[in-house]
Amino acid sequence: MTAEIISVGTELLLGNILNTNAQYLSRELAALGITVRRQSTIGDNHDRLADFVNEAKQRCDLLVFTGGLGPTADDLTKETVAACFGDTLTFDSDEWQKIVDFFTRTGRETTPNNRKQAMVPVRGHKVVNHHGTAPGAWFEQDGHCAVLMPGVPHEMKAMWEESVRPLLLARQSCALHSLTLRVLGGESNLEYRVRPLLENLNPTAAIYCKTGECEIRITARAQNDTEAQTMCRAYAKKFYDLLGDAVYDEDVAGLEETVVHTLRSNGLTIATAESCTGGMIAQRLTNVSGASEVFGYGFVTYWEQAKAKLVGVDPAVIAQYNVVSAPVAAQMALGAAKAAGADIAVSVTGLAGPGGGDAVRPVGTVYLGAARGDKVYVKKLFVSRPDRALIRARAAQTALEMALRLAQGKTPAGTQVLTESAQHDPAALTALDETLRAE
Amino acid sequence: MTAEIISVGTELLLGNILNTNAQYLSRELAALGITVRRQSTIGDNHDRLADFVNEAKQRCDLLVFTGGLGPTADDLTKETVAACFGDTLTFDSDEWQKIVDFFTRTGRETTPNNRKQAMVPVRGHKVVNHHGTAPGAWFEQDGHCAVLMPGVPHEMKAMWEESVRPLLLARQSCALHSLTLRVLGGESNLEYRVRPLLENLNPTAAIYCKTGECEIRITARAQNDTEAQTMCRAYAKKFYDLLGDAVYDEDVAGLEETVVHTLRSNGLTIATAESCTGGMIAQRLTNVSGASEVFGYGFVTYWEQAKAKLVGVDPAVIAQYNVVSAPVAAQMALGAAKAAGADIAVSVTGLAGPGGGDAVRPVGTVYLGAARGDKVYVKKLFVSRPDRALIRARAAQTALEMALRLAQGKTPAGTQVLTESAQHDPAALTALDETLRAE
Structure with missing residues (x-):
């Protein structure tokens, strides 16, 4: 399965904010065994967006969007992607009530524009946002899929973990288990020593270097969770055998x-x-x-x-x-x-x-x-x-x-x-x- | 003038590293008055890269590449872009000597692959790298330009500041002056108050929010530096008038x-x-x-x-x-x-x-x-x-x-x-x- 990650937002093109979403999703998709072919950041212009989506849809199986779900006139992503996937949007009264409640709670009034955020796919389906006002969306046509998530990192991550990742896992009818080894030591030397272990297809292992240490993330795909865990553990042992107590812990923040x-x-x-x-x-x-x-x-x-x-x-x-x-x-x-x-x-x-x-x-x-x-x-x-x-x-x-x-x-x-x-x-x-x- | 930023590297597509280059270059290009239409991250595959470059070249005036200048067989960016811009590469003995010297200093031997890094454009020109081994490259055809810089952030930034930025400035025959105001206060409230001042064309003003404070970057383009400075200063006054001593300093790191x-x-x-x-x-x-x-x-x-x-x-x-x-x-x-x-x-x-x-x-x-x-x-x-x-x-x-x-x-x-x-x-x-x- 191949994917592209598309971040929508003028503030990214101006360099006003750093795009951490693309890195997060790339890691997550790689762990699911999905190959990311391209990451793109584009603005909210309707025609350019439509051209882009039509081309990207031909290039890969899954388009993962973040951003562009806001209430302003600029936020055209949902309508545009819907049209490219032969879908339309309909007003969802439950989502609208959530938005109205949120505004009431924060002492503000909704504007007519906010109604846009309550529009959801007709043939596809909405993706519930438990941490913000804008629901996500899932579109599908001829075996090609698109998922739209919010651009705010903590909302996006929550939606990914709670809804999108499980959905993709279910489609692949497999279980996934990950384990992160934390390893003391400098980048180049360590990378060189473990390189042969990073070429594996399942479990996969990826290295992320930081100051004075590295993180090695092992991910196994299997029929069920127990099997995936066992595979992970067995693969981790190879790193322990190679690196000894330079591996100082697993699954910690630092x-x-x-x-x-x-x-x-x-x-x-x-x-x-x-x-x-x-x-x-x-x-x-x-x-x-x-x-x-x-x-x-x-x-x-x-x-x-x-x-x-x-x-x-x-x-x-x-x-x-x-x-x-x-x-x-x-x-x-x-x-x-x-x-x-x-x-x-x-x-x-x-x-x-x-x-x-x-x-x-x-x-x-x-x-x-x-x-x-x-x-x-x-x-x-x-x-x-x-x-x-x-x-x-x-x-x-x-x-x-x-x-x-x-x-x-x-x-x-x-x-x-x-x-x-x-x-x-x-x-x-x-x-x-x-x-x-x-x- | 319109531009696209292209980051080349499988490690980016795997999410192994965070792409900070794209944000840096977006800010810098915006300050030069160059509109960034798209940021893309792609792998080193020759055919996909060539297709991408041929398309992107039609879409905008300037392609800014980072990464893909390494010595391994995977690093095809320079050859591929040269071909798309009707150029070829030639061996540069000065660059080769620099590479040999670097390896000697660090006690290693060059491999035949390293010679690739000493190849420079024939019709275009090389861009000297004062902080690493791989020179950059500049290609040009029919009014479209491409510049290739290293992917390592500190090498890229140095090459940008020392060579690429001055080159783009000279082409636009204008002077540029920037000033960064540091402002105490929370994001949403501050952004709301200064919003009308962020819509200006020249000087431009952009806001970057951090924890408990924001950065407002003002950039003026003018015939000469004095004029650009004066314009910046006059525009900064508008922010001081609005925000008072919440503006705590200029051009500091924090x-x-x-x-x-x-x-x-x-x-x-x-x-x-x-x-x-x-x-x-x-x-x-x-x-x-x-x-x-x-x-x-x-x-x-x-x-x-x-x-x-x-x-x-x-x-x-x-x-x-x-x-x-x-x-x-x-x-x-x-x-x-x-x-x-x-x-x-x-x-x-x-x-x-x-x-x-x-x-x-x-x-x-x-x-x-x-x-x-x-x-x-x-x-x-x-x-x-x-x-x-x-x-x-x-x-x-x-x-x-x-x-x-x-x-x-x-x-x-x-x-x-x-x-x-x-x-x-x-x-x-x-x-x-x-x-x-x-x-």
């Missing part, structure tokens, strides 16, 4: 969610001491609903005085080793754990630029600490692209990765260890500093 | 940038005490390069104990008024300013959900404080959509808005004031609590 859950299930708490990330780690942890069970204190120690005052970094250590150094990262993490009374603490001190930096410590140099019990693990990160946002994001991601490993009772990879009792010992600090600077 | 600059130019410092935003305000402030001149200390006081320990909130006040209350927000801001020795401090305490909340304090209830000198200004915010990310983002935005007003020496809108000496006075705290709870 690393912070896994960190919070792992801490919680181990009865642990965490604190943060952030310099160049400036609150980003705390912010990510508190994105997770329920974070308050494991996180109570975060220190943003942007100034040297703040590092001393809030998390007990020794000013002499800053003076001797530089504020961007392994000894400072170590003392920050140990100090944050102590000040917060937390089981684990992570710390970051680095140069996010664009200013600052020299030959020894170029912009992009970051030191991270992760303390648990009487040990602190310290790591150096270097981000070669001098991009402030990227450096900060990579640093926050690395800190969360270290936190995860400590919460799992593992040693964070690529770190040097210092014991708490040696945190003021000049020889130990100098050794730590030199080892990590040389990396 | 409210945090204006806050940092305003603090710096007034020689002021700021501290933060965050509960439900969990570090988001600090993170936004430290996004701004140079933030260290004004920001040194941030407190993420997620637990009640942390509010007491780090910023001196009285536990009895929490017990009496609830942790999500105006008295707590007031004490957090005053305490943060004191603990950090900062001139200004902002605080947030609220319910971001999804859990918690009751009839008195539903999810979405947030109290904010902003302290300067011996006064603290307190405000209640209510976000009706129970969306954790949205509630946090709106709260952070409101806190930054309050910080800006204090830095400007103004009173933040919609606030109640409490003096520092009254921060432990039961009558004053109760009055504050009751006044704001009733809002």
